[in-house]
Amino acid sequence: MALTVYENLEQGSEEWLQARCGIVTASTVGQLITTKTIKPASNETARSLTAHLVAERITGYVEPTYVSADMERGNLSEPYARDAYAEQQGLTVDEIGFMVREQGDTFRLGWSPDGLVGEVGAIEIKSPRQKKHLQTILADEVPPEHMAQLQAGLLVSGRGWIDFISYCGGFPLYVKRVTPDQKWADTITLAVQTFEQRAEEMTNRYKGATVGKEPMERIDFDQEMEIQF
Numbered sequence: 001m002a003l004t005v006y007e008n009l010e011q012g013s014e015e016w017l018q019a020r021c022g023i024v025t026a027s028t029v030g031q032l033i034t035t036k037t038i039k040p041a042s043n044e045t046a047r048s049l050t051a052h053l054v055a056e057r058i059t060g061y062v063e064p065t066y067v068s069a070d071m072e073r074g075n076l077s078e079p080y081a082r083d084a085y086a087e088q089q090g091l092t093v094d095e096i097g098f099m100v101r102e103q104g105d106t107f108r109l110g111w112s113p114d115g116l117v118g119e120v121g122a123i124e125i126k127s128p129r130q131k132k133h134l135q136t137i138l139a140d141e142v143p144p145e146h147m148a149q150l151q152a153g154l155l156v157s158g159r160g161w162i163d164f165i166s167y168c169g170g171f172p173l174y175v176k177r178v179t180p181d182q183k184w185a186d187t188i189t190l191a192v193q194t195f196e197q198r199a200e201e202m203t204n205r206y207k208g209a210t211v212g213k214e215p216m217e218r219i220d221f222d223q224e225m226e227i228q229f
Contacts, residue, residue: 001103003158009097011112019098019110022057024049024192026111026156030148032191038183040191050195054202061218070129077127081167082115088173091117101156105200109192111156120160124150125167133168142176151184
């Protein structure tokens with residue numbers, strides 16, 4: 001499988017959004033997998049993600065997403081967590097924008113790492129509320145809902161380990177190292193391949209249903225409302 005690395009893309013920029021357009025990423029692949037059984041999912045969540053990404057492929061447009069207070073806190077906390085990790089571990093952490101692992105039209109999986117460590121390591125940062133951070137410390141394990149993202153990052157990058165970092169002010173930094181798991185790799189690969197098959201079927205159905213019909217012009221209603229205001 002070929003790996004493409006976009007080193008200079010700023011995460012969150014328009015160019016970054018376009019690089020991710022219509023692609024299953026490490027942050028979304030968990031929606032295609034049942035976490036308890038670690039098997040590809042066939043449920044409403046998986047179907048919804050498929051329709052979402054196929055729509056992006058058809059239009060080439062990434063719709064704005066609502067940024068919650070938790071998401072905003074995570075974005076603001078990330079550089080502090082990265083610096084604290086680097087200082088505590090005595091390691092240098094490099095930032096890049098995006099990377100994609102692909103094989104023809106049958107497999108495409110993207111990942112936006114929170115940092116790369118040397119030639120073999122990586123990090124993934126979460127900034128939960130303090131109750132969740134406390135539970136993570138006491139359990140001393142990665143919360144199950146994050147494992148698909150971590151294993152997908154390892155699969156995309158081909159790296160030997162990824163450190164899961166949980167950051168919450170008032171508490172110590174929590175760090176847990178995760179290494180590649182073949183069961184997860186096989187499941188993620190099958191889930192993405194299954195997605196691509198379903199995406200192709202949905203795209204073909206769309207083309208058949210819209211023969212001779214022109215798409216409407218896209219209007220930026222957010223900009224329209226700003227002008228009126």
